[in-house]
Amino acid sequence: MIELRDISFGWPDEVMLLNRFSLTVRPGEKVVLLGANGCGKSTLLKLMNGLLEPGAGEIFWRGEKLTRAALRQPGKAAAFRRACVLLFQHPEAMLFNPSVREELSYGLRQLGGENIEGAVGKWARLLSIEALLDKAPFLLSGGQKQKVALACLLILDPELLLLDEPSSSLDPATIGRLVDLLLHSNKTLVVATHNLSLAAELGQRAVVLGKEGRILFDGPVAQALGDMVLLEQAGLAHRHGHQHGGVGHVHVHTHDWK
Ligand SMILES: Nc1ncnc2c1ncn2[C@@H]1O[C@H](COP(=O)(O)OP(=O)(O)OP(=O)(O)O)[C@@H](O)[C@H]1O
Numbered sequence: 398m399i400e401l402r403d404i405s406f407g408w409p410d411e412v413m414l415l416n417r418f419s420l421t422v423r424p425g426e427k428v429v430l431l432g433a434n435g436c437g438k439s440t441l442l443k444l445m446n447g448l449l450e451p452g453a454g455e456i457f458w459r460g461e462k463l464t465r466a467a468l469r470q471p472g473k474a475a476a477f478r479r480a481c482v483l484l485f486q487h488p489e490a491m492l493f494n495p496s497v498r499e500e501l502s503y504g505l506r507q508l509g510g511e512n513i514e515g516a517v518g519k520w521a522r523l524l525s526i527e528a529l530l531d532k533a534p535f536l537l538s539g540g541q542k543q544k545v546a547l548a549c550l551l552i553l554d555p556e557l558l559l560l561d562e563p564s565s566s567l568d569p570a571t572i573g574r575l576v577d578l579l580l581h582s583n584k585t586l587v588v589a590t591h592n593l594s595l596a597a598e599l600g601q602r603a604v605v606l607g608k609e610g611r612i613l614f615d616g617p618v619a620q621a622l623g624d625m626v627l628l629e630q631a632g633l634a635h636r637h638g639h640q641h642g643g644v645g646h647v648h649v650h651t652h653d654w655k
């Protein structure tokens with residue numbers, strides 16, 4: 398579905414963030430992207446969503462090269478924006494309409510869609526935000542904003558969902574509903590998260606990033622989460638000193654995953 402081939406990317410005044418990085422995601426795959434703060438997960442998702450352009454290397458969307466020029470062609474841009482969507486780590490960046498109702502319908506109004514009102518009702522119900530439809534998005538709580546941002550993406554019926562820390566503000570019931578919704582769909586997922594329990598539930602394939610976008614691991618999620626050496630190396634587990642009966646010893650452990 399999407400292929401990053403030998404891409405390099407660096408922000409101005411930064412060391413190279415991604416250095417000849419390659420990743421292929423096939424249709425229907427559920428991939429979790431793991432790695433320490435600042436390793437480049439959000440940057441990678443923005444590259445995959447065509448919001449950033451790599452300094453070198455190529456990105457292919459369904460076999461076609463994704464370039465700034467391609468995304469300037471109205472037909473192509475609309476098809477890509479509908480099929481490949483990104484939930485920002487900070488959902489405020491996505492919300493700008495006067496009401497939640499208008500926020501939800503915005504994408505379909507722009508990209509073309511039928512029975513917009515029906516779709517808004519359906520997704521508001523599925524994400525339990527019906528009571529918020531007439532509220533201004535900027536007045537919502539963090540988790541409510543995240544739910545609205547998610548609904549804005551799901552309403553487009555996308556093929557590839559790039560989710561940047563989707564569980565950062567959501568309550569456990571909503572996370573559960575999201576997992577049910579996404580896991581039992583044929584949608585392709587790439588989810589960046591520090592939430593290892595969510596990774597275990599949602600992902601089938603884990604890609605663990607190290608420095609300069611080096612891939613430390615690419616394989617079954619369960620295998621990655623069982624490898625304490627890998628998790629510590631990737632900044633996903635830490636060493637903790639304990640006293641047991643007056644004897645000090647050190648554990649490597651994760652915080653939300655056993
Ligand atoms: N707009 C920007 N301009 C300059 N540097 C940036 C910008 N956005 C991110 N960076 C830098 O790029 C690096 C990677 O950032 P990124 O947000 O991709 O990391 P991340 O893996 O998503 O981290 P986190 O787990 O904290 O969300 C960081 O060093 C960050 O400071």
Ligand SMILES: [Mg+2]
Pocket residue numbers: 438439440486561589
């Ligand atoms: Mg991030």
